[in-house]
Amino acid sequence: NIRMLGGAAHSHKVNFCKFTNETRNAFEAAEEESGQKYIAAVKGACAGGGYELALACNHIMLTDDSQSSVALPEVPLLAVLPGTGGLTRVTDKRKVRRDLADIFCATEEGVKGKRAKDWKLVDDVFKNSVFDEKVVERANEFVAASSKSEVDAGVKLNPLQRQIDENGNVTYSCVEVTIDREGRTATITLNGPDQPAPKTMDDFQSQGDQAYLLRLAREFEDAILHLRLNEMDMGLWVIRTQGDPELLLQHEALLAQNAEHWLANEVRHYWKRTLKRVDVTSRSLMAQVEHGSCFAGVLAELLWAVDRSYMMEDEFEGDNRPIATITLSNENFGTYPMGNGLSRLETRFLDEAERIEALKTHIGEPMQADDASEHGLVTMILDDIDWEDEIRIFLEERASFSPDAMTGMEANLRFAGPETMETRIFGRLTAWQNWIFNRPNAVGDDGALQRYGTGLRGNYNMERV
Incomplete structure (x- = not known):
């Protein structure tokens, strides 16, 4: 039209x-x-x-x-x-x-x-x-x-259940979006699973569109599209997670171990497409790895999709949540490629194949701040004294820059490596x-x-x- x-x-x-x-x-x-x-x-x-x-x-x-x-x-x-x-x-x-x-x-x-x-x-x-x-x-x-694959019965995707309050905050079953209009910031929190992973793909399929990793992908994708179109003044997105990383990895492992199953295949590729939406979103992107977070496996991909990531170091006074960790899985090494055909780790460590191989030896290890920083998995680690001030300074600085210049700079810096038809389109x-x-x-x-x-x-x- x-x-x-x-x-x-x-x-x-x-x-x-x-x-x-x-x-x-x-x-x-x-x-x-x-x-x-x-x-x-x-x-x-x-x-x-x-x-x-x-x-x-x-x-x-x-x-x-x-x-x-x-x-x-x-x-x-x-x-x-x-x-x-x-x-x-x-x-x-x-x-x-x-x-x-x-x-x-x-x-x-x-x-x-x-x-x-x-x-x-x-x-x-x-x-x-x-x-x-x-x-x-x-x-x-x-x-x-x-x-x-031959499929006897598919999975019906019912309308998502979401609530939007008068300030524009959005609540789903496992995703929350908090709007700070004065700071022009949207904080997206992805919550980990509250139940053990299904034992088999039949059990997973019986949960329909309520299966955790399918539900989380749909809600996260919806939040991305909602913020893109309806909250264009929110120039900075802060991405957080909260939950049990081991439990999250159990859910991911079920799909990885049954990759030939049609539904496991579709959900994993759904995540690939959703993460690509993050890559090409014209907002400044920041991740906060806080205590109690679950940046593991597929959710760890977000740490290398954002422009900067900050991680809590050591215990924080008055914070009794589990210490912040990052856990790699096999899925971080090629299951979710970017539009350039490389994994996010390959794009992050361009032409450093030996570093990628070294990281594979740490699959399944919960890495605290010092180790994560040593391996280059986060931008900066901050202790209890510096956390609030450093985060505030970054947020204020980003909010003061020209949105046009930020969009151009970020789009250029995110896609190192080879050009493909997909990267040329965007x-x-x-x-x-x-x-x-x-x-x-x-x-x-x-x-x-x-x-x-x-x-x-x-x-x-x-x-x-």
């Missing part, structure tokens, strides 16, 4: 595109991780976001007639980019030649029939008379070759799109996005920037 996009605030455009990108990426992840196949069967015009959706599918089939085409007309028509993966998937996924991609993305009417296949924009082209039959035939081929395509969304040639009163549907072309400032 172009008029919706044109009328949306800049922040809404950015949030919309980011959420859409994450959703499209999930299509491709579903093939790689769950054995699902997506076919785009195109009859008629498949343009803009429609073709970007098709690009995220595994296979594109186009009917060969005078009405059917694929197109990315955003540049000539709207003065914006095909910004939800379009440009990147054309070159990186479809492997379309650069000059042909240039023609394609500068042509309003798009490309039809045999030429679309010759240019690698689609996989199959069939006449109308046999098109539906060929789509079914291709679908059956994909089903026969699929690695997806770090290059989206970044340029967000800049264009702020420029008058697109969104000014005489810009192309604002004039869409009026019969008038955009009136452009022809200066190149």
